[in-house]
């Protein structure tokens with residue numbers, strides 16, 4: 001077989017580019033400064049301020065001396081949970097190199113439930129409620145941090161796994177933990193089961209108010225660490241090899257990130273209960289609107305979105321619809337839809 | 350500059366890099382050639398500390414790559430990988446700016462920005478600087494990744510198939526740039542190329558690998574000869590001299 005190549009009629013293209021060694025003589029155009037992140041942050045901050053004011057004041061009955069501290073604690077709890085969920089999701093997605101997984105989807109909510117069940121099963125609800133709240137809170141957080149770190153390490157260790165395998169692993173683990181809990185539930189007294197029912201959904205009404213400051217301390221430390229890691233997290237976006245190339249100790253950094261993530265998720269879960277899909281919602285929204293890949297922008301934007309969604313949602317539900325506990329359910333519903341949509345689209349970013 | 354001392358890498362039972370010994374002097378352009386699966390990328394990854402050694406040692410500028418701190422090495426070695434998959438959505442400028450990380454640790458200075466702008470100019474990406482990488486052609490993306498590597502401003506440059514996806518004009522320009530980096534800036538450049546004639550024309554030194562081992566190495570006129578190439582590739586290769594330079598043909 002022969003191929004005939006006909007000369008084209010047009011003249012040959014430009015000379016094969018002439019050498020231009022780097023010279024600093026030519027004036028370089030300044031890169032355009034990206035102002036969008038700043039405006040997004042200011043806009044979100046202002047909206048959040050309005051929402052928080054509304055939450056504190058709208059429909060207040062009775063003396064301010066009671067209303068302000070009461071609502072203030074609740075506001076603080078929502079702020080803590082919103083920030084923790086948003087920041088942990090963004091960090092987790094950066095180190096796992098995808099935009100579908102959240103730390104809770106990986107079986108964490110079920111793990112929390114299992115922990116609660118095990119407690120009730122082994123020591124009984126009476127003695128469980130007798131444990132001083134801060135002690136129980138710290139114990140729960142510690143157990144979950146330990147399990148969380150082990151779980152994430154195990155899932156992410158060794159060969160790179162595809163996102164779909166990780167999702168599947170998360171589901172399987174979730175089912176496994178849940179079956180264990182329901183097995184134990186069958187063995188316990190129906191009255192004690194009541195205690196567990198409360199543990200299944202996050203609630204901003206029935207959490208223990210005395211724990212808010214302790215949680216704030218722990219979460220504050222974790223968020224400060226996350227902030228300190230922000231530039232290294234940016235580099236992790238390039239994947240393991242390129243991050244190594246740029247001098248970032250990938251294994252150590254990822255290890256540290258996973259500990260921070262586990263603390264954020266565990267403490268916020270121990271405070272108000274498990275939240276599965278919410279992080280997915282705010283993180284993906286944050287990537288869309290932040291206008292920058294930098295964690296110094298994405299993490300605060302996601303955090304502001306998270307708090308805003310909780311505060312605004314809770315205000316509307318409480319004041320307009322006079323619902324009390326439905327916020328978590330609604331948020332999970334929306335987040336679940338986003339999860340499915342992302343999964344269907346095969347969006348692995 | 351680069352000393353590979355009996356480097357070994359095994360995957361399972363297979364010794365993918367099998368006791369390679371190499372000493373590449375400072376400055377100059379070395380090409381690694383060889384068939385698919387010969388272990389070229391693995392060898393480059395070993396030198397760039399992207400995969401761990403299972404035996405032997407690698408020294409870059411006298412520093413052992415397994416024991417030297419990663420951020421110290423990042424200011425001495427930069428590497429381009431064979432595949433340029435990226436999970437996140439970045440612009441060319443974002444990507445190239447990452448090349449400054451070893452120097453800036455993320456706090457980009459005006460001087461860093463100057464390096465970035467120069468690297469973008471250098472690879473003919475001026476008009477694409479603020480384009481997202483997933484909205485560019487394969488060759489444009491390849492140039493963006495090379496720009497990032499150059500921006501790291503290291504003495505040693507390891508490039509795995511830098512000519513991937515490039516049209517002839519940009520391929521020639523790329524090789525001339527790498528030559529210039531070696532000649533004018535004194536960089537030690539190592540490239541993996543599949544085009545034997547590109548290797549013959551642009552390199553000071555050619556390393557021919559097969560089955561995880563270095564089969565031959567030497568200056569172009571010593572390696573680019575029918576016996577060596579036929580042996581390395583298991584394919585009849587004839588070599589002609591065109592304008593005083595060896596030129597291999599391997600298809601009819």
Ligand SMILES: Nc1ncnc2c1ncn2[C@@H]1O[C@H](COP(=O)(O)OP(=O)(O)OP(=O)(O)O)[C@@H](O)[C@H]1O
Pocket residue numbers: 360365383384385386387388389390391392431
């Ligand atoms: N992560 C890995 N796990 C198992 N085997 C691997 C791995 N990476 C590479 N190999 C094997 O090692 C051998 C050498 O691979 P390498 O990528 O170094 O080849 P190469 O010379 O760069 O080839 P090419 O020209 O196709 O790029 C191949 O046989 C390959 O299958």
Ligand SMILES: [Mg+2]
Pocket residue numbers: 389390391431509
């Ligand atoms: Mg290769």
